Amino acid sequence: MAQEVDPIVRIRELKKDQVNFVLENVDLAFANSFRRVMMADIPTVAVDMVEVQTNTTVLPDEFIAHRLGMIPLVSHNCDQGMRYTRLSVMVEEGVTMDVTSAHLDVSGPHRGQEQHWNEEAEGNEEMAKRGSNFGHPVGKDDPNVPPVLICKIRKGQELKVRCIAKKGIAKEHAKWSPCSAVAFEYDPHNKMRHTTYWYETDARAEWPLSDNALEEEPPRDDQPFDYNARPNRFYLNVETDGSLGPQEVVMKGLQELQQKLASLLLGLKAEPELDLLPGGEAPLPPANGAGGAPGMAPASVWNAGGGSWNTSPTAGGAMWGTTPNPGGNWGSTTPAAAGAGGGWSTTPAAAGGGWADTGAGGGWQSPGRGPNPGWSSPSQNVNGWAA
Amino acid sequence: MNAPARYELFVLDEGERPVEVIEDTKIPNAATIKVMKQDHTLGNLIRAQLLSMPQVLFAGYKVPHPLQPHFLIKIQTDGTATPTEILEQACNKLIQMMVSLEAKFKREFSFKDVDGAVAEDPYGTVTAGGATWTDGRDYLDF
Known part of the structure; x- marks a missing residue:
């Protein structure tokens, strides 16, 4: 080059x-x-789990779950708005005619609403970074954009599902691709x-x-x-596909590449230090330790040998966990909710089973409490995203 | 179903090191570096950058098996720097290049903003998305 x-x-x-x-x-x-x-490699939000409460349509549960997964959801800023795999919930219901993405109601925490899902301050901060239509199907409320048809139902048929959207990348499943x-x-x-x-x-x-x-x-x-x-x-x-704007995709793409390189550099540098640690446990202590204050000044680990640029120490790159413990949080507990449909799975990871309907927020972890508390956003200061 | 979970392609296992340097015992100034949870995207990029550097005698990468989420990059240098140092230099150069490219993209996009091409964009790209943030709080305000 x-x-x-x-x-x-x-x-x-x-x-x-x-x-x-x-x-x-x-x-x-x-x-x-x-x-x-x-x-x-660019994270977006897509429906990942579907709890089928009633489905008397001609389409099987899995079929509908797959279709729901394919609907692009508005995910601007989701690398910061969701620092962790986080969810927004939708309820969808219909008794006649075409069921489309326009029937999806987004519930769950949103700005300005009561935030009963995560009490932590950190959670609120994440919310603040989300747009008002974060997680809504692309083109909702826009008369020029026809909604995505999910299923057609006739008199007497009913479809009621509850979907959970997660942040992910297209390496895991193509539905998360913004392109x-x-x-x-x-x-x-x-x-x-x-x-x-x-x-x-x-x-x-x-x-x-x-x-x-x-x-x-x-x-x-x-x-x-x-x-x-x-x-x-x-x-x-x-x-x-509308989940992100083209400008966002291009800029995030460049940032993502830099982050990949940065995590490699960090791994190369961290190696000798690690060898000195007893037992070599707790890999990447700098990355985890410094990430506590997301987006704040990058810890100094980096500047030691870096060039003129600085990236936040998060670079642990791969550390942002999408489904770090699938099944773990979901599975187990009561099989009650599984009774209705049973087939609510878009990813094999989720296929495990009865997702206990623990009400809002019970079952899953809030950001920050997850396995990787040290996730912080890719630094904006690298090259002046900040206007 | 014994397919490995898809997220294992990019999430480091508990306690897993992202990089492993294996020094070559037979060839001077050579090493094989194993990078976990990365693929051709990073491997080929680094390989190409290394080949453009005069100190590098050999650089090549491979993904040993498509189901295993790592790649190996083999580097031999002329002795002025160790393979690890060269790799660091290569990464730094690439990042510098991307930083400048990012600035250029930003500039180009801002020109297009002026043209009004983005005005019709309802999903404002981040910089143009003033409408989405009603509280007067920028997402960069922490």
Whole structure:
């Protein structure tokens, strides 16, 4: 890569749900990592558990649970709004006609409402970072966006479910991906011959060029093949499903990549220190210890050897737990609630069983009390997100 | 069902170290570094950065098995720095590059803001989302 030249970005088009940009002077590995991270590593919120109370429709419980999971929910800021796998609850009910995502009612803690779910101050702080429509299906209350059809029911049929949305990333399940499509292209004229076209007589006549080809000089016929050429210019189009805006996806993607690198660096640095610890227990003490005050000044662990940048010590990266102990919190206790439908599972992890209907907040952990209290948000101070 | 839980792809186990350095005993200035709970996204990125650095004689990565959530990166240097140091340098360089790229993205997006392209965006991107935060409290105010 050898960044003799700085990378260049040019946004060609920015719309409500997609952004089209050209990335120059970066190498293929970076562009591809960026693409991968935007698709698979950005947290969003999606329905993850479904408790079926009544279902006399023609669709089986699992079918409906799966459909509910696919509905994109507004998840702006959810890496801070939900520092931990946290839930918002919805009740959905219908007796006639089409049941759509518009019938989903979001309940549970929201700003301005009574917050009976988490008494801790930290919890309230999280709430403050959530938008007013956090967790609502995308396009709810917007007449221009048709709701997502979940099920059609006829006279006498009934459907009543309770869903729990969780924060997760698309590596765990594709429903958590904020992107519906990411287009990625380089070298539209295939000058580098990274692809081989099948053809009858003439590849150039038979294969159409993409629009991106207008941006680059077509190769002359007498031009010899430059086997040293490296891809340098990348055309990306990031289209989101509405759970996050395109700008948020791009920026979060870059932050996520930095965080991955930072956690690697932290692991490399922490290693010798750990060896000195008796028994080598409590790995990454700095990460856990410092994270108590989320978003506050990064602890000094880092600055020791880092460069000009600082990232909050959280970098433990992988430490933010999505479902750190699946089943543990949910399963067990009373099988009462399981009776109604039994099949409320979108992820295999949850399939365990009877989720005790312990009322609001009983069963699960509040943030901060979880196994990873040291989670703090990726630092905004890295590069001035703060206006 | 004995499929491993999907979250094991990216959540470190209890007490698991994120990085493990295995020094090579036969080749000078070489080491294999095992990075847990990461995949091609990080592996290929680092490999490419290492290859661009003149002190590196060899850099390669592999994901030994698609069901095991880790990758190995093998580095040999010319002796001016240890493989671990080189890896740190590579990461720092990459982060610096991303920081500058992030600033450029922010700038570009702000231009588009002015164009009014975002005005029609009901799901305000964070910077434009003033409407969502009614209390006059920015999400950055702690």
